[in-house]
Amino acid sequence: MNARLIRKLHRWIGLVFSLSVLMASGSGVLHNIMTRTQAPPPAARPSGGGMDVNAIKVSVAEAVSKLAETNPEVQAVNLRGIGGQPWYQIYTKASRTPQYVSAVDGRLDPSRDEAYAAEIARNFLAGAEVKKTDFLTAFNSEYINIFRILPVYRFDAGDGLDTRVYVSTTTGSVTRHTDKQRQFEATVFTNFHKLGFIPNKDMRDLALTVLTFGTFVVACLGIALFFATRPKKR
CATH class of the missing domain: 3.10.450.40 (Nuclear Transport Factor 2; Chain: A,)
Incomplete structure (x- = not known):
């Protein structure tokens, strides 16, 4: 095994793909923070x-x-x-x-469907006045596919926290509850962990695959370098 070549490959490929390691570790730290700062999903x-x-x-x-x-x-x-x-x-x-x-x-x-959704939102927010701001039939950057249920209404409370809820009349429940601070943390996590800043899903999946495979190659080169440079027995 050519230790010099392996060392060069490990150094430069590791430098190129270190970004994916930093993003993955950063999202892991943020995930732990979010479990402390954000409430669990709304109970049915x-x-x-x-x-x-x-x-x-x-x-x-x-x-x-x-x-x-x-x-x-x-x-x-x-x-x-x-x-x-x-x-x-x-x-x-x-x-x-x-x-x-x-x-x-x-x-x-x-019109009863929207009225029913508004009533669910008001009850969830302890009687706060709400305003319908959207009706989603597809996922977007805030209401992503991990929430699974469509269609949903979005209602905003208009308070200082920018509180908003997403409501499904099919399940008769709030499927997501967020605000300005929670969404900031969720957006950073999505961008780090899932490359959410890439809008096209196919391109995003390709980039994730390349970065993950590159990290795998770097780890393999590190193992090979360990054995190639180990002290020889007398």
Whole structure:
């Protein structure tokens, strides 16, 4: 084994790929800090403002018949308490979003989904006033794919912390709760750990693969150098 050549390769390749080691170690330190400074993900809990079950006058079959679709193929029906009133949340195969029919009078209300999301957000933030600022059908730089659930509404509290929550009416829960400080830490972690500053996923995955493989090669060269330069036995 040519120890001189191995030493040169180890030195220069190590210098080139030391950036990935620094970023990985830095993100590891930040991850430990985030476990101390950030609250765990929101716990799943019953949502909505409650309901008067005695007010239910419309059956599920009657509610489905109120939909605009002819002979809809129903996939799921949930009973939701929205504004203190019972509503059927109906999912059909043809519709990509839930439809809401009043369990009291059979009224179809297309705006009820957003109202339900706002109620979930207000309850989560202890009654704080919230404003809808986005409706996401795809992941973005703040609501990334580790949160898994789409679509979601974004609501901002408008306080000094820039508090915002992401709400899924499918699960009836807050899927993400963040603010200015938490998002700063999360953004730094994503950029260090996952190269989040590269917008194209294919390019990002390629860069991660190259950096990881380069680090692997450097480690292998270090092991080879150890054996190539070890003292010879007499």
